[in-house]
Amino acid sequence: MAVRAVRGAVPLERDDAGHLAEQVGTLLTAVLERDGLTADDLIIESDQPRAALTHVYLGAAAALRKDIAQ
Template sequence: MAVRAIRGATQLEVDEREHLLERTRELVTQVLEANRLDRDALISIIFTLTADLRSEFPALAARELGLGDVPLLCTVEVDVPGALPRVVRLMAHAELDVPRSQVQHVYLRGAEVLRRDLAQ
């Protein structure tokens, strides 16, 4: 079984705690569904947030989905002038028995512009 990295991102309208948690739950759920993953296949998830998001840790949303035993990490994205604002990104590491080219990356709610080549 190979270890694969799965990318994803979503954009928020506002920096409000419940909105951030809702969008992050949606992103994590769609990444899991698109790649037919269950919790046991996950190795870890790294979340990044743009500097304009400070209302909550996105890892809380993953824990609320039952991923409390998966190592989770949150960090701040590089603050590049002109970058897309209010974005939560993730990189999930998982055991997947598919070629790298078949990994399904998920970009939602305006974040598709970040990686049109990877967006589902």
Template sequence: MTVRAVRGAIQVERDDEPHLLESVQTVLRRIMDANDLSPDDLISIVFTATPDLVSAFPAAAARAIGLTHVPLMCARELDVKGALPRTVRVLAHVRTARAARDVRHVYLGGAAALREDLAQPGEGGVTL
């Protein structure tokens, strides 16, 4: 097994605790499914949230789906003029047998714009 980093992001529709937590759970599940990961494969996860998201800690979403033994950290994303609003980014450190080129990064909803180089026309998200 090798340690790899997996990226992901999701843009939420509104800063509402249930909606934010559900959205973060969705991106986490998609990251885990796309990379065939179990909770035991997760080493740590770092979340960032844009300054306009204040209703909940993204890490609470991970805890709610059973990631109770994974070290989690939340941080504030830089407040850069013109940046994508209402966005949670994920950086997960994982144990995997996958080569770096085979790691699947997941960008959902409006966050697909963060990786327009990967997006497909009409797609609500992108996995690479």
């Protein structure tokens, strides 16, 4: 089974630990949903081909990687 890496980013509107945790949770949920992954995949061992995975850049973070952001 191959190990795959998935990229992502999310913007922070303020420097606050609670806000960071919320935004990272949102990003992680989006990555899992968009790539059809489960918590068990998070190491990340997957039978999916590399081309089937998407990198998730949410909100204003999409401007960071317009070439790969979905």
